[in-house]
Amino acid sequence: MDTVLELKAVNKAFGGVQAVKDMTFKIERNELAGLIGPNGAGKTTIFNLVTGVYDVTSGAIEFKGRNINKLKTFQVISLGIARTFQNLRLFGASTVLDNVKTAAQQHYKYSFPEAVTHMGRWRSMEKATRDEGMQLLEKVGLADRANQVAGTLPYGLQRRVEIARALALRPELLLLDEPAAGMNADEVEDLNALIRGIHKDFNLTILLIEHHMDMVMQICPHIVCMNFGAMIAEGSPDQIQHHPDVLKAYLGDED
Amino acid sequence: MEGYSLGVITLLAINCIAAMGVSLFTGFTGVFTLGHAGYMAIGAYTAAILTVEHGINFVPAIICGGILAMILAYLIGLPTLKLVGDYYTIASLGLGEAIRLVIENWQSLTRGARGYPGIAASTTLPVAAGFFIVLAVAMFFLVNSRYGRAFKACRDDYVAASLLGFNTARYRVMSLAISGFYCGVAGGLLGGYMSFIQPIMFDMAKSTELVSTVVFGGLGSMSGCLIGTTILTLVTELFRPISQYRMLIYGLVLVIIMVVRPEGIMGTNELTFSYIKGLFHRKKSTPAAEGGAH
Numbered sequence: 001m002d003t004v005l006e007l008k009a010v011n012k013a014f015g016g017v018q019a020v021k022d023m024t025f026k027i028e029r030n031e032l033a034g035l036i037g038p039n040g041a042g043k044t045t046i047f048n049l050v051t052g053v054y055d056v057t058s059g060a061i062e063f064k065g066r067n068i069n070k071l072k073t074f075q076v077i078s079l080g081i082a083r084t085f086q087n088l089r090l091f092g093a094s095t096v097l098d099n100v101k102t103a104a105q106q107h108y109k110y111s112f113p114e115a116v117t118h119m120g121r122w123r124s125m126e127k128a129t130r131d132e133g134m135q136l137l138e139k140v141g142l143a144d145r146a147n148q149v150a151g152t153l154p155y156g157l158q159r160r161v162e163i164a165r166a167l168a169l170r171p172e173l174l175l176l177d178e179p180a181a182g183m184n185a186d187e188v189e190d191l192n193a194l195i196r197g198i199h200k201d202f203n204l205t206i207l208l209i210e211h212h213m214d215m216v217m218q219i220c221p222h223i224v225c226m227n228f229g230a231m232i233a234e235g236s237p238d239q240i241q242h243h244p245d246v247l248k249a250y251l252g253d254e255d
Numbered sequence: 256m257e258g259y260s261l262g263v264i265t266l267l268a269i270n271c272i273a274a275m276g277v278s279l280f281t282g283f284t285g286v287f288t289l290g291h292a293g294y295m296a297i298g299a300y301t302a303a304i305l306t307v308e309h310g311i312n313f314v315p316a317i318i319c320g321g322i323l324a325m326i327l328a329y330l331i332g333l334p335t336l337k338l339v340g341d342y343y344t345i346a347s348l349g350l351g352e353a354i355r356l357v358i359e360n361w362q363s364l365t366r367g368a369r370g371y372p373g374i375a376a377s378t379t380l381p382v383a384a385g386f387f388i389v390l391a392v393a394m395f396f397l398v399n400s401r402y403g404r405a406f407k408a409c410r411d412d413y414v415a416a417s418l419l420g421f422n423t424a425r426y427r428v429m430s431l432a433i434s435g436f437y438c439g440v441a442g443g444l445l446g447g448y449m450s451f452i453q454p455i456m457f458d459m460a461k462s463t464e465l466v467s468t469v470v471f472g473g474l475g476s477m478s479g480c481l482i483g484t485t486i487l488t489l490v491t492e493l494f495r496p497i498s499q500y501r502m503l504i505y506g507l508v509l510v511i512i513m514v515v516r517p518e519g520i521m522g523t524n525e526l527t528f529s530y531i532k533g534l535f536h537r538k539k540s541t542p543a544a545e546g547g548a549h
Contacts, residue, residue, distance in 0.1 A: 077420035115400035
């Protein structure tokens with residue numbers, strides 16, 4: 001199989017706190033994998049390590065067989081990784097469309113002289129950026145909200161904008177950090193459909209952090225479970241659900 | 256009186272050029288600066304020395320001044336803007352003063368604190384207006400391009416910006432370099448307008464004035480910074496006859512706007528047709544809502 005993301009004995013310490021301990025796992029191409037664990041288990045830290053927001057203390061992170069430990073965030077992104085955030089990081093004062101365009105423009109570049117004169121490729125590239133942005137907004141069902149200020153949208157819709165913005169980078173690997181946080185059952189249902197849809201349509205590999213257990217169990221055939229920074233189980237939903245350490249982590253010890 | 260009002264408009268064009276530079280860096284890229292008068296000084300002295308001592312034409316000399324200011328801004332930006340946070344702001348505090356002191360003490364080149372006299376009065380209204388129009392069009396085009404969106408992304412959330420693939424440090428340095436160019440050109444024009452420049456003209460107070468004009472007009476609004484500059488330049492000029500109260504009124508206008516509209520005159524809006532239309536619609540429904548600011 002074709003490995004997209006591989007963590008090899010990754011450690012991360014913040015001073016004396018060991019946030020991630022010897023994490024080792026692989027995500028294959030076109031997988032829809034889940035990363036679960038109780039609060040403070042270190043899930044988001046993993047995302048921050050992969051995207052270069054934090055540097056690893058030891059170990060290796062490989063993307064398509066290439067070590068990306070030392071790369072800066074923007075370099076990691078340009079290789080084909082995109083992510084969303086647990087607490088939304090939209091450009092709240094910009095419109096929904098501008099948010100998506102800010103990401104989509106990475107594929108439609110033109111030179112500085114063209115930018116200050118609005119000549120040359122400016123018109124065609126701006127149009128292409130806009131068209132791609134609108135297409136993605138249609139995909140996530142927000143085309144009619146394109147010109148609304150992003151910060152004024154309801155929470156659930158802002159998450160969709162974030163997903164559209166991440167897709168605009170045309171990633172191979174998409175990291176979703178608790179996309180269902182703060183959503184009710186119906187919204188989670190819609191989101192499930194959306195995630196399944198983009199996974200198929202964009203030929204994506206997705207790694208998903210989620211607290212809604214039933215959601216992960218439903219859509220992720222491959223689940224990694226961690227607690228206190230270390231991996232405690234890996235496998236299919238069925239295996240995870242019956243794994244004694246997972247039950248202990250979530251429900252506590254019997255005595 | 257005719258000549259005087261032409262002079263005020265010329266000065267206004269010069270101030271607007273400098274304000275656009277600061278607006279790009281502070282309003283659109285989100286880094287405060289307290290030393291941009293330094294770049295104006297570089298532009299002013301370069302243009303003056305090139306025209307007076309080397310007989311170079313005024314317009315190319317001004318562009319050289321702008322380029323030199325841009326190079327300096329770039330070199331200062333490289334180490335200070337790589338770091339996230341207010342490092343550049345702190346550095347700019349010392350920077351403006353350092354440039355001024357170097358000019359003051361480099362007697363052989365700049366003639367020191369007594370100033371540099373004898374600059375040809377080449378900044379006529381057409382020259383200043385020409386520079387203003389070209390630079391304003393370029394600036395409005397720039398903020399409405401992929402670069403403008405990148406600057407705003409760095410301003411709004413640098414983590415999100417880098418996670419959208421932007422090398423945020425590079426865009427911040429780029430924004431500073433462009434803003435240095437605008438201030439350098441403004442400085443050069445100011446020299447040709449006054450026929451005389453002095454290091455003290457480019458002190459801390461001038462830097463503060465530049466940034467307060469931009470905040471006054473609205474951070475993140477190019478048209479706002481032009482409106483702000485117009486109001487503040489006219490206030491300073493109109494009240495020249497009662498010069499002892501001039502700065503008092505200037506301060507009052509600033510304080511009133513900041514109390515009434517803390518986001519500045521325009522906020523982050525641009526003065527577009529649809530913005531004006533929206534304004535009138537709102538006025539119809541609540542006549543008092545926008546009254547104070549316009």
